[in-house]
Amino acid sequence: MAEQTRIAVMIDGSYFNRVSNYYKFEHSTGRRVSMTGLLELIRRATADMEDVPAVRARVVAAHYFRGRYTLRDLEDRARSPSFVEESLRNDRVFDQILAASNITSHYTRIDTIADPPKEQGIDVWLALEAFDLAVSDRCDVVALVAGDGDFVPLIKKINAIGKRALVVAWGMKSETGTEVRYSASLAGTAAYFLDMADLINNPRGDDQIDLVDQLFVDN
Structure with a gap:
């Protein structure tokens, strides 16, 4: 029986939020x-890229990184009487989703x-956690949901220790000018690259159509 491919998913929260808002x-x-749809899509895509049966690919760790305002900061930035309450409620709901x-x-x-x-130091924290998972042999593939070229050194380090990096990113622009981008250097340095905008707009076959449908949630 083939060895399992262990996947660690690292999510740049600000980038993910821009993507989610775009859609x-x-x-x-x-x-x-x-979130669950994204993890499943990454798992299935990794199995294809690693040429292993889908049942042998497993997400063993998933981490989400983002900056947050303190309660005092929210109060200072309040635009309406309900602003703080709504912000705290949204944070709690999202924590429950995670x-x-x-x-x-x-x-x-x-x-x-x-x-x-x-944000203060969140990219460094993500990179440290990702490299720790790779160098301690707790995963085989690091799936990075991000678009920032600052992560290129992390990808090179992962490559250097014999692990594989998968960059999961979007490149798209709306008619109103809203844009989500990724660094070409980041995509080019990784062992694998998943062009999510293309996959979502042009799914190939029934399996991809099902995965794309599961990628979205009504809320």
Whole structure:
């Protein structure tokens, strides 16, 4: 029996949020991206790329990284009486989605002194966790849901220790000018690249059609 291919999925939360918002508000789909659907699609795509039966590919770890505003920051930025309550509720609902999908969440405080506000060190944290999983032989493939070229050194390190990096990314632009991009260097450095926009718009065969349908959720 073939060895299992162990997959670690690392999600850049800000990038994922832009993608999900794009499909909800800018795309004819009009739905958000499902976390469980995304993990299943990555698992099946990895099995194809690794040339192993789908049942032998397994997501052994999944991590989500994003900056968050503190309660005080939310209060300072409140645009309406209900803003803070709605923001906290949305955060709690999303945490429940991550937990139900067996995804470990990692948050850092957003730097509100910067103009515009920016995340503090979240990319470094993602890279450290990803490399730790690879170098300690807890996975065979690191699937990186991200588009930032700053992750190229991480991909090179993963390559250097004999593991495989899969970049899962979107490149698309709406009629209103909303754009989601990925670094060509990031895609070119990885062992595998999954062009999600092309897959979603042009699924090939019944299996891909089913996977794309499961990729979205009504909410």
